[in-house]
Amino acid sequence: MEKVQGEMEIERWERSEEISDAEKKVIQETWSRVYANCEDVGVSILIRFFVSFPSAKQYFSQFKHMEDPLEMERSLQLRKHARRVMGAINTVVENLNDSEKVSSVLALVGKAHALKHKVEPIYFKKLTGVMLEVIAEEYANDFTPEAHGAWTKMKTLIYTHVTAAYKEDALGAGGGSSTEGTEVLPDT
Numbered sequence: 316m317e318k319v320q321g322e323m324e325i326e327r328w329e330r331s332e333e334i335s336d337a338e339k340k341v342i343q344e345t346w347s348r349v350y351a352n353c354e355d356v357g358v359s360i361l362i363r364f365f366v367s368f369p370s371a372k373q374y375f376s377q378f379k380h381m382e383d384p385l386e387m388e389r390s391l392q393l394r395k396h397a398r399r400v401m402g403a404i405n406t407v408v409e410n411l412n413d414s415e416k417v418s419s420v421l422a423l424v425g426k427a428h429a430l431k432h433k434v435e436p437i438y439f440k441k442l443t444g445v446m447l448e449v450i451a452e453e454y455a456n457d458f459t460p461e462a463h464g465a466w467t468k469m470k471t472l473i474y475t476h477v478t479a480a481y482k483e484d485a486l487g488a489g490g491g492s493s494t495e496g497t498e499v500l501p502d503t
Contacts, residue, residue, distance in 0.1 A: 357397030425480025
């Protein structure tokens with residue numbers, strides 16, 4: 316059964332720790348192997364995400380009614396979205412030493428999902444958690460405890476930066492819940 320966590324959980328999870336230079340290197344080394352299979356890994360992440368959190372499919376008109384993981388795997392729209400998700404993560408990983416670029420890329424993702432796609436921010440936490448699970452399973456030999464710690468910080472960095480757009484939107488709209496209008500990753 317799907318569990319949607321409340322704002323208290325979100326707030327506890329929002330503070331990102333600084334990623335050290337050694338951790339950045341571990342993330343980039345791990346990611347280079349993952350990104351070599353970009354589409355397949357991205358599809359695996361999205362399928363697990365949608366199977367674990369079926370309510371997330373509501374934001375995707377092209378595949379929101381798909382229940383069968385094999386049907387999802389064959390969906391050209393899902394594959395296209397998987398490539399977009401992986402491409403955004405790749406841009407972040409490649410630019411870990413440029414905090415302004417990382418902030419800029421993730422702010423764009425956040426704004427698109429908050430304003431245009433109206434995705435609830437909790438789904439970013441769920442998606443990044445699933446991403447970590449899939450990478451850890453599919454690349455178990457590379458996913459040492461050191462890599463897990465570094466990727467946990469990366470997961471938090473992505474979530475924190477993306478969901479900051481929701482807070483800006485709420486402040487700009489005269490206040491409001493930080494969970495108003497958010498998405499996981501948009502229709503194409």
